[in-house]
Amino acid sequence: MGETRKIIIDGEEVEIEIEIDGDNYRATIEGHTFDFVIPNVKSTVTRKRDSSGSRKKGGTVCASMPGKVVTVEVNIGDLVDEGDTVLILEAMKMQNEVASPIRGTVREIHCQDGMNVEANVPLVVIEPISED
Numbered sequence: 001m002g003e004t005r006k007i008i009i010d011g012e013e014v015e016i017e018i019e020i021d022g023d024n025y026r027a028t029i030e031g032h033t034f035d036f037v038i039p040n041v042k043s044t045v046t047r048k049r050d051s052s053g054s055r056k057k058g059g060t061v062c063a064s065m066p067g068k069v070v071t072v073e074v075n076i077g078d079l080v081d082e083g084d085t086v087l088i089l090e091a092m093k094m095q096n097e098v099a100s101p102i103r104g105t106v107r108e109i110h111c112q113d114g115m116n117v118e119a120n121v122p123l124v125v126i127e128p129i130s131e132d
Helices: none
Strands: 003-009 010-019 025-030 032-034 060-061 067-072 087-090 094-099 103-111 122-128
Touching: 087 122
Parallel strands: none
Antiparallel strands: 003 010, 010 025, 025 032, 060 122, 067 087, 087 094, 103 122
16 A cells, blocks of 8 residues: 555646555556656665665655755755755745755755655765765
């Protein structure tokens, strides 16, 4: 069972159930099921285990809830530290600073100021800096 959302299609509000399996999506609208992919969007980086068995953090920044990007605070090529603000997201009438999960270099930006975004969609991709 997936996540259920209300969306507006051609001015009409409908309920949609979305299931995500890796890069594949399945949407069910009024009993009709559609399989689809979203091109040019990398799936969320999963946390990997390092040689000691502890989890490594991924470098993909996603919104935890639907909202509107107020400002993107970084540019491609910028060096960010873990905890640095990469964007400001307005959700539920509150502005939230969205922080970098890792220290690294900004490689991709998939949003812009004023853009409405859904939850769990990759917004900024940060390439980790090796600490060797």
